[in-house]
Amino acid sequence: MSGAEKVVSVTGASGYIASWVVKLLLQRGYTVKASVRDPNDKKKTEHLLALDGAKERLQLFKADLLEEGSFNSVVEGSEGVFHTASPFYHDVSDPQLWYMISKTLAEDAAWKFTKENRIDMVAINPGLVIGPLLQPTLNTSVEPVLKLINGAETFPNITYRWVDVRDVANAHILAFENASASGRYCLVGRIAHCSEVVKLLRGLFPALKIPEKCADDKPFTPIYQVSKERAQALGVKFTPLEVTLKDTVESLKEKNFF
Numbered sequence: 213m214s215g216a217e218k219v220v221s222v223t224g225a226s227g228y229i230a231s232w233v234v235k236l237l238l239q240r241g242y243t244v245k246a247s248v249r250d251p252n253d254k255k256k257t258e259h260l261l262a263l264d265g266a267k268e269r270l271q272l273f274k275a276d277l278l279e280e281g282s283f284n285s286v287v288e289g290s291e292g293v294f295h296t297a298s299p300f301y302h303d304v305s306d307p308q309l310w311y312m313i314s315k316t317l318a319e320d321a322a323w324k325f326t327k328e329n330r331i332d333m334v335a336i337n338p339g340l341v342i343g344p345l346l347q348p349t350l351n352t353s354v355e356p357v358l359k360l361i362n363g364a365e366t367f368p369n370i371t372y373r374w375v376d377v378r379d380v381a382n383a384h385i386l387a388f389e390n391a392s393a394s395g396r397y398c399l400v401g402r403i404a405h406c407s408e409v410v411k412l413l414r415g416l417f418p419a420l421k422i423p424e425k426c427a428d429d430k431p432f433t434p435i436y437q438v439s440k441e442r443a444q445a446l447g448v449k450f451t452p453l454e455v456t457l458k459d460t461v462e463s464l465k466e467k468n469f470f
């Protein structure tokens with residue numbers, strides 16, 4: 213199905229995931245109304261304006277979640293809204309905890325609002341999103357990969373739920389295009405401990421200095437699984453972790469992050 217002549221909106225469009233959503237939407241022929249907090253900040257907009265189809269079918273809007281009503285013009289006239297804008301607080305003592313609480317409350321509020329207003333909503337819940345960057349700045353979820361290739365002596369004793377940013381963007385569009393999509397879609401390509409990831413990285417990039425030792429000697433968290441069934445039924449094809457890691461490192465290199 214092509215999105216030709218359909219108008220959709222993307223909030224927080226300059227973000228890591230949203231930039232890929234915008235790219236894939238433009239590729240499929242959609243007209244995209246995209247919001248950023250500062251349309252005059254080139255670091256937030258240049259990579260979007262350079263996308264294929266942007267000249268003809270991308271419109272930028274200014275909107276901030278903290279300003280009541282500021283998204284009205286962004287969503288007006290759209291058949292679908294991809295809502296990815298999310299503030300992230302770095303200056304609290306446990307940002308991860310606050311972040312998780314904020315995401316849970318935000319999703320609950322979205323379910324309540326869409327139910328009350330009879331809006332068809334689907335939630336996409338990805339694991340740790342990595343893969344090539346479209347924006348010029350480093351985003352939080354790709355940082356763990358950069359740390360593993362940037363001269364670190366040890367790797368952290370952490371198991372992540374890895375997923376490719378292109379699969380996440382594709383899932384958003386598939387969920388929009390498929391009228392029977394409903395509820396929440398957990399997106400996890402592969403669950404792997406950092407000890408496994410460093411092995412993969414060493415195989416892919418033998419010339420890079422990649423840590424061999426774990427940061428502590430505590431037992432590794434056991435590997436568990438997150439079902440792929442619902443996402444695959446939607447049409448999501450998960451990119452192998454090796455491919456995602458290769459493309460992530462090449463993208464970081466190309467953008468001179470190491």
Ligand SMILES: NC(=O)c1ccc[n+]([C@@H]2O[C@H](COP(=O)([O-])OP(=O)(O)OC[C@H]3O[C@@H](n4cnc5c(N)ncnc54)[C@H](OP(=O)(O)O)[C@@H]3O)[C@@H](O)[C@H]2O)c1
Nearest residue numbers: 224226227228229248249276277297298299340341351353
């Ligand atoms: N990356 C992951 O691993 C991951 C995993 C699970 C869920 N998520 C969720 O996916 C979404 C996108 O994440 P991401 O990794 O792409 O993050 P990102 O690159 O940091 O992008 C987030 C965007 O949110 C916008 N934003 C922040 N505060 C805002 C505000 N007050 N008003 C309007 N916009 C605001 C920023 O817009 P400006 O650039 O215009 O300032 C930024 O571009 C978030 O909701 C995040 O919680 C991400």
